[in-house]
Amino acid sequence: MKRLVFIGCIGVLTFSCMSDIDMPPKTYAEFAELHGLSSSLLLLSSSSSVGVSSSSEEVEASSSSEELSSSSSEEESSSSSEILSSSSVEPSSSSEEASSSSIEASSSSVTLSSSSVKLAKCGDRPEEFDQDLYECGANEIIYLKNAVTYDGEAYLAVLIGDQTWMARNLNYNANGSKCQSNCTTYGRMYNWATAMALSADCNANTCTNQIQFPHRGICPEGWHIPSDADWNLLFTVSGGTSTGGYKLKAKSGWNDYESKSGNGTNDYGFSALPGGSIGTNDLPYDVGNFGNWWSASEYNNSNAYRLSIGYHSENANWYFSGKTTLFAIRCLQNQ
Numbered sequence: 001m002k003r004l005v006f007i008g009c010i011g012v013l014t015f016s017c018m019s020d021i022d023m024p025p026k027t028y029a030e031f032a033e034l035h036g037l038s039s040s041l042l043l044l045s046s047s048s049s050v051g052v053s054s055s056s057e058e059v060e061a062s063s064s065s066e067e068l069s070s071s072s073s074e075e076e077s078s079s080s081s082e083i084l085s086s087s088s089v090e091p092s093s094s095s096e097e098a099s100s101s102s103i104e105a106s107s108s109s110v111t112l113s114s115s116s117v118k119l120a121k122c123g124d125r126p127e128e129f130d131q132d133l134y135e136c137g138a139n140e141i142i143y144l145k146n147a148v149t150y151d152g153e154a155y156l157a158v159l160i161g162d163q164t165w166m167a168r169n170l171n172y173n174a175n176g177s178k179c180q181s182n183c184t185t186y187g188r189m190y191n192w193a194t195a196m197a198l199s200a201d202c203n204a205n206t207c208t209n210q211i212q213f214p215h216r217g218i219c220p221e222g223w224h225i226p227s228d229a230d231w232n233l234l235f236t237v238s239g240g241t242s243t244g245g246y247k248l249k250a251k252s253g254w255n256d257y258e259s260k261s262g263n264g265t266n267d268y269g270f271s272a273l274p275g276g277s278i279g280t281n282d283l284p285y286d287v288g289n290f291g292n293w294w295s296a297s298e299y300n301n302s303n304a305y306r307l308s309i310g311y312h313s314e315n316a317n318w319y320f321s322g323k324t325t326l327f328a329i330r331c332l333q334n335q
Contacts, residue, residue, distance in 0.1 A: 127159055134159055141269035143167075150220040157333065158269035161237035163230070164333035166223070167269050169293075174218050178326055180284050185253075186275030192304045192323035194218070195225060195294050203323040206301045215296045219331035225296040226332045228318070231307050235316060238268065246314035248272045254311045255288040262289075262311030272309055278326035292327040 119128045122136035129142055137143045144157035144164060156167040169187025174195075177188040193202040196217045198210055214224035226234075235244040249264025250271045256262055264272070276286035286292075288311070295305040299320035306327055308317050321327070 127161065129159055137269070139266075139269075143269065148220060148223070155331075156269075160234060160268045160270065162335065163234060163237075165234070165270060166331045167271055169273070169275065170219065170329040170331055172218050172329075178278050178282070180275050180278065180287050186273055186287075187328050189275070189278050189326035189328055190218070190294070191326055192294055195327075195329050196296065204302055206298060208298055211296060211298070213296070214332075214334050217296070218329065223331040223333050225294065225329065228295050228297040228305055230332055231295060241316045241318075243314050245272075245309040245316035248316070249291075249309060253288075257312040264314075274309075274311060275328050280322075280324050292321075293330050294327045 118131040120131045120136070121128055122142050123140035125140050125142065127142060133145060134142050135145050142159040144159070147154040147156055148166065149155075151172050153171050155170075157164050158167050171183055171187040173188065174190060176194050177190045179188050180186045191203055193200050193207075196202065196207075196211070196215060198207050201207075202210070213227055214230075215227070216223070217225040219225060234248075235241050238244040238247045246264045247267040248270040249262075249266065250273050251263050251266050253273050254262035254264070255274070262274075272291050274286065274288050274291045276284055276288070276290055277292050278284055290311070291309045293307045295307065297305045299305055302323055303320040304323050306319055306321050308319055309315075310317075
């Protein structure tokens with residue numbers, strides 16, 4: 001392997017080291033003899049250091065004198081070069097120090113970014129959440145710290161597993177939406193095309209090619225109409241469809257069934273209420289008995305999926321219904 005050596009000079013003599021030297025001379029006398037130099041013109045200082053360049057086979061020595069630190073050594077230069085090489089960094093010989101400094105700063109910023117996320121848990125809940133975004137409330141319900149403001153309404157939101165759901169039904173006054181007896185309690189109700197912010201033709205025709213996942217619909221920016229997959233993930237966290245309805249129902253507001261309370265435990269703050277539905281004849285149905293929520297998923301041309309929770313059961317059930325029927329909307333935050 002060829003090694004290239006440059007030697008600090010004192011005086012005004014300028015010389016260059018040829019790249020075709022296979023082995024460097026071991027003594028100054030050999031060097032002087034090799035290049036025809038007088039031994040009185042060059043002084044080899046003990047404080048001079050030997051620099052090794054891995055990226056070039058030609059080194060030019062300046063005629064001006066250089067002072068190199070006595071603490072610098074060939075071994076340290078070689079070690080520094082190896083570290084930079086192993087990091088896949090190839091700085092020029094004049095900017096190795098700056099490059100090394102920038103690498104250290106970058107590494108430090110990543111560590112700070114990682115450590116700035118303050119994770120916490122809420123009681124016995126398994127979720128870990130960012131304390132800057134969420135907070136642990138009463139009954140171990142994890143709330144989004146900042147309420148979501150939309151169309152003049154403020155909506156609390158809750159973390160359930162990895163999903164963040166609005167804690168009440170949407171009450172956005174879209175064209176064609178209607179209310180049951182109480183808009184504030186149950187929110188407004190929408191036909192499927194209105195909820196999805198699609199043309200009214202989509203109530204009678206399939207519009208699968210217009211559905212995005214996530215599909216915003218009439219939800220605020222950053223939120224969407226839940227798909228079947230979104231709803232199913234919710235029930236996976238809440239114990240499955242056989243008990244999920246009971247755990248998601250509010251603790252009050254549901255009618256009794258055969259002398260047994262229809263209320264739930266509201267374990268996660270979802271606060272499902274029995275808003276029923278509104279038929280195409282504008283008549284309300286099942287208020288107090290059933291809660292129904294549209295899915296973004298179609299069944300066929302004129303039907304789409306809806307989730308239903310009833311007062312008579314702990315279950316949550318999937319049905320498909322005519323798209324022109326009016327059901328509630330519960331918005332889910334994008335991930």
